Amino acid sequence: MRTRTTTPALAARGVSKSFGRVRALAGVDIDIPAGQSVAIMGPSGSGKSTLLHCLAGILVPDSGEVHLGDVAVSGLPDARRSRLRREQLGFVFQDGQLLPELSARENVALALLLNGSSRGAALRTAGEWLERLGLSGAGDRRPGEMSGGQAQRVAIARAMVHSPAVVFADEPTGALDQATGHEVMQILTTTAAMAGTTLVVVTHDLQVAGWCSRLVELRDAMVHADRPLTGEPR
Ligand SMILES: Nc1ncnc2c1ncn2[C@@H]1O[C@H](COP(=O)(O)OP(=O)(O)OP(=O)(O)O)[C@@H](O)[C@H]1O
Numbered sequence: 001m002r003t004r005t006t007t008p009a010l011a012a013r014g015v016s017k018s019f020g021r022v023r024a025l026a027g028v029d030i031d032i033p034a035g036q037s038v039a040i041m042g043p044s045g046s047g048k049s050t051l052l053h054c055l056a057g058i059l060v061p062d063s064g065e066v067h068l069g070d071v072a073v074s075g076l077p078d079a080r081r082s083r084l085r086r087e088q089l090g091f092v093f094q095d096g097q098l099l100p101e102l103s104a105r106e107n108v109a110l111a112l113l114l115n116g117s118s119r120g121a122a123l124r125t126a127g128e129w130l131e132r133l134g135l136s137g138a139g140d141r142r143p144g145e146m147s148g149g150q151a152q153r154v155a156i157a158r159a160m161v162h163s164p165a166v167v168f169a170d171e172p173t174g175a176l177d178q179a180t181g182h183e184v185m186q187i188l189t190t191t192a193a194m195a196g197t198t199l200v201v202v203t204h205d206l207q208v209a210g211w212c213s214r215l216v217e218l219r220d221a222m223v224h225a226d227r228p229l230t231g232e233p234r
Contacts, residue, residue, distance in 0.1 A: 014064035039209030042218035090159030094174035105139035149180035
């Protein structure tokens, strides 16, 4: 695994985004140093998902800029943003979003295949990641044959396997019981920390946020509070 020394990994500068007459983000500024884990919280509708999508280059802000390292992501054409997402970003969603017809190993390998790896090398590296995340015996199983916690560990392996600069996790524990959710957050935060990967987690749960080292609270489309956390769950 590689360690990064350059900063900042990710920055939003004056990011605003509206959907029709709804102002989802109204001038958000965030600077995230490389390797930091940040939880984004806030009431429903406060703009968390919109911010995550703008930071990840899925949505383009109406005004303001998003920078990934020294690249102004928000100014790139669609195809360049897609490529940047594929090569430099990883995603973990609430329900895993693994492909049901592929094995765990194939699901993880896909991220490497899409970036040009050979099938053999991709499957080998995928197997190593599954082993690292305690799933060495589950590589041939399909997502439907695994528990929710196991499937999220596969999703974490898939998000990390191509050594992305940033991993975005949108309610990664939302479909899990509390104990499994904690286990998944522990794995996600320690794996990201070991790889030097920046982590952005959207959550409704303060205990989940407690695994991160910083908490950004949104309210009414703006940053309401921004404070360090200990990086240990409460
Ligand atoms: N594609 C869209 N079309 C129209 N309105 C949207 C769209 N996406 C988000 N919104 C609106 O923008 C505001 C912010 O939504 P967003 O999903 O970012 O909030 P959130 O904090 O993630 O909410 P939740 O916690 O409920 O997921 C809300 O009023 C929402 O209804």
